[in-house]
Amino acid sequence: MVFLLGLRPKTTYRIFLSATDAEGRTDARNGTFATRAVATNFDPGAGNISSGLGCSVQCIQKAIPVEIGPTAAVFDFKTDTPARMQLVVSRDAAEHHVVSSSSSAGLVRSWTAGASLLAPGTTYFLTIRATDSSGRTNLRQWTFQTDEQNVRVTLWRIKVLDDADKGIARGELKFRYWAGGDWVGGEDDFHKRSSGDFVTVHADGTSRPGLTVVLPANGDAPTFDVRVYGEECDGPAQIKNCFSEAHEAGWVPHGGGDFGGNDTAVAGGVFSVGSIIAEGALPANFGTSMPAGHDGYFAFETTQHHLKFRVYAFLDVFYA
Numbered sequence: 001m002v003f004l005l006g007l008r009p010k011t012t013y014r015i016f017l018s019a020t021d022a023e024g025r026t027d028a029r030n031g032t033f034a035t036r037a038v039a040t041n042f043d044p045g046a047g048n049i050s051s052g053l054g055c056s057v058q059c060i061q062k063a064i065p066v067e068i069g070p071t072a073a074v075f076d077f078k079t080d081t082p083a084r085m086q087l088v089v090s091r092d093a094a095e096h097h098v099v100s101s102s103s104s105a106g107l108v109r110s111w112t113a114g115a116s117l118l119a120p121g122t123t124y125f126l127t128i129r130a131t132d133s134s135g136r137t138n139l140r141q142w143t144f145q146t147d148e149q150n151v152r153v154t155l156w157r158i159k160v161l162d163d164a165d166k167g168i169a170r171g172e173l174k175f176r177y178w179a180g181g182d183w184v185g186g187e188d189d190f191h192k193r194s195s196g197d198f199v200t201v202h203a204d205g206t207s208r209p210g211l212t213v214v215l216p217a218n219g220d221a222p223t224f225d226v227r228v229y230g231e232e233c234d235g236p237a238q239i240k241n242c243f244s245e246a247h248e249a250g251w252v253p254h255g256g257g258d259f260g261g262n263d264t265a266v267a268g269g270v271f272s273v274g275s276i277i278a279e280g281a282l283p284a285n286f287g288t289s290m291p292a293g294h295d296g297y298f299a300f301e302t303t304q305h306h307l308k309f310r311v312y313a314f315l316d317v318f319y320a
Contacts, residue, residue, distance in 0.1 A: 003063070009057060010037040016124035026106040054081050054132040060140050063128055066112065070147040070319045073129075075113055082107035083138075089115040092162035093125050093141065107133060120149035120319065121218025148320040151224050151273060153179065154313060155213045156290050158199040161301065161308035163261040164232040169192045171307070172242050177201070178253050178268075179213040179226045190233050190242045209307035217273045217303035227268035229253040232307045234263055265313050276315060290314050 007013065011034065018028040053059075062078035071219045077085055083103040091097040100115035120126065123145045150269040155177060163171030173193045176186030185204045193199065203211045217223040233242030245260030258267035275281070276296035286299065294314040301310035 007035050009035050009053075011035050016019050018139040027084075028046075053132050053174045054134055055079070055083055055136040057131065057138070058234075059083060059138045059189050060130050061266060063140055065144060068144055068146060070149050073144065073146065074112060075115075075126070076110075077113070077128055077130075078110045079130050080146070081136075082109055083132045085111045085113075086129045086131075087113045087115065088127040088129075090125050090127070095125070095127065099124070118147050118224065119218065120144050120221075121124075121216065122146050125241045132314060141142070143222075144236045149217050149222055149273075150214055150318055150320060151221065151222075152214050152318065153215045153224065153226055154210045154294075154312065154315070155201040155228065156210050158228065158230075159310045159312070160193050160195055160197045160199065161303065161310055162306065162309050163193055163197075164234070164307040166266070171308070172239050173199075174231055174244075175201075175309075176229045176231075176253075177211055177227075178229060180215045180224065181252075185211055185214050186229070192230075192239065195301065200316075204249045208230040209245060222271050222273040224273065225268075225270050226311075226313070227253045227266055228311050230265050230307050230309050231259075232263040232266070256302060256307065263306045265302040265305040265307040265309070265317060267309060268300050271298065271300075271312070273315075273317065278316065286312075 008260045008270070012032055013034070014030065014032050016028070016030045018026055020026045032308050059079045059081050060077065062076065064076055066074040066076050073089075075087065079085070084107055087102050088095055089100040091099065099118065102113050104111045123143055125141060125143055127138050127139065127141045129137055133266050136274040158175060160171070160173065160268075163173060165171040170192045172190040172193070174187040174190045177184050201211045201302055202208065213226070217224050231244055233239065242263065253266045276298045281298065284290045284297055286297060290297060290312060291314075295316045297314045299310055302308060
């Protein structure tokens with residue numbers, strides 16, 4: 001058995017071998033063999049031979065994620081030669097915006113490191129550097145994405161603050177619901193409602209209280225967009241003759257006022273997840289009987305137009 005040292009990886013060599021016995025008889029053979037490329041993404045085990053070139057070639061043999069969550073990630077690294085390793089997680093390939101950085105305590109061949117305080121649903125650049133005792137450095141870089149964060153928002157009840165009809169007359173009202181860029185339900189018909197009345201929100205096709213939608217809420221300051229559109233029929237003497245003017249396709253509900261002879265108003269908009277689930281936010285029993293046990297409760301209203309109302313809602317945070 002003979003060991004051939006100082007070979008280059010991924011290179012073809014020709015080998016000549018001759019053998020002479022005790023009586024002087026000689027035999028010869030020749031052929032070729034090729035060295036392997038430096039292996040990556042596997043655990044070096046018994047029988048693997050280092051290139052002998054340290055980190056001047058790709059000495060990082062393993063660089064894999066152990067676990068990636070919504071706000072943190074853990075990675076496992078191995079090299080074929082002792083090296084000082086540095087992990088940098090940034091928002092850009094040039095490392096102008098570094099969010100996490102750590103280094104091994106010394107020269108190691110295996111290292112587990114993590115990055116924390118990450119934003120959910122966000123793509124990051126990961127750079128791992130391995131520097132051997134001779135100062136030779138091997139670098140690898142790739143991207144990873146943290147788990148997405150979602151919110152499950154439930155619209156629960158609406159309180160009519162002003163029905164937009166004069167005196168003791170009741171308003172002819174209906175409500176529609178918009179979330180995350182599209183309509184998600186609402187009433188088909190107008191109903192007689194007075195100031196002070198509560199309206200239970202329902203999903204289409206069910207009498208169960210509450211309309212629930214799931215929306216993404218990612219990034220450093222996650223938000224979501226939920227709105228309620230209210231309309232009061234102010235023309236026909238009979239409620240059966242009330243109708244709504246059609247809005248243009250893609251219209252995002254906002255503002256209020258006269259539209260086709262009806263009084264309209266919109267409550268809601270973009271909400272911050274952090275402010276809703278912050279300590280000291282609204283309790284479940286604020287203003288109406290919302291069910292307990294959810295991550296956060298909030299209320300929003302519109303009071304700038306003739307039709308005025310307040311919406312009660314709650315949310316839960318979960319991860320994809």
